[in-house]
Amino acid sequence: MCKPRQTKRGQESPPSPSSSPATARPRPRRPETMARKGVSYVTAAQLASMASDPRVAVVDVRDEERICDAHIAGSHHYASDGFADRLPEIAEATRAKETLVFHCALSQVRGPSCARMFLDYLSEAKKESAVKNITVLERGFNGWEHSGRAICRCKDAPCKGVCS
Numbered sequence: 001m002c003k004p005r006q007t008k009r010g011q012e013s014p015p016s017p018s019s020s021p022a023t024a025r026p027r028p029r030r031p032e033t034m035a036r037k038g039v040s041y042v043t044a045a046q047l048a049s050m051a052s053d054p055r056v057a058v059v060d061v062r063d064e065e066r067i068c069d070a071h072i073a074g075s076h077h078y079a080s081d082g083f084a085d086r087l088p089e090i091a092e093a094t095r096a097k098e099t100l101v102f103h104c105a106l107s108q109v110r111g112p113s114c115a116r117m118f119l120d121y122l123s124e125a126k127k128e129s130a131v132k133n134i135t136v137l138e139r140g141f142n143g144w145e146h147s148g149r150a151i152c153r154c155k156d157a158p159c160k161g162v163c164s
Contacts (some may be wrong), residue, residue: 039102039115041138044147047072047101055098055130059090061114062104062141072103072144073152075160080110087121091129093158107140118132 014131042050051074058075060066066077076093078086094100100118104110119134135145145151152159 007155015112024139031095037045039112040135041107041117042101042135043052043138044144044149048136050099050101052094053099055096057094057097057100058137059102059114059118060104060141061093061102061110065105065141067142067155069105069161073150074159076158078114080104080114083114084117084138087118088131090118090121091125091127094131095129098130099135100131101135101137103137103140103144104141105142107136107138107143111136111140117140 043108047058049070051058058072060075060077061080061083061096062069062071062077063079065082066079076090078090083090100115101106102111102115102118104114115134115136122129139146152161154160
């Protein structure tokens, strides 16, 4: 059975800020890419303009919400609960992509965590990959949907991107 959709008061919450005033500066959320140095964020509008680029892949790490709530057309689904076990498979599936955009429901916990985990895997595995940019969708799938962007309700895995 599908779980209720998460809200800002749901299970995902942003990491707590550091208690030290010297290190409590807000983290920049600029959409620039950081070429394997770190994970950056993109907005729904930026992703919409990038989505048709064959060098870009969207990676949905939501668990069963994807089945219940739909997904971004053309996205790959690798649930966060088994993400670590599937890193080699994900690397192979995205080997020819230059930019990966990870997201979960809100992109506050699972999306960024999986993006960092994949970045670490690529750095350590030293396998040939075209991936240069690993990003996270700001506000996640919920933000994407609330901004009026097209969603898909197909059951294909991976989504073929022909639905809306």
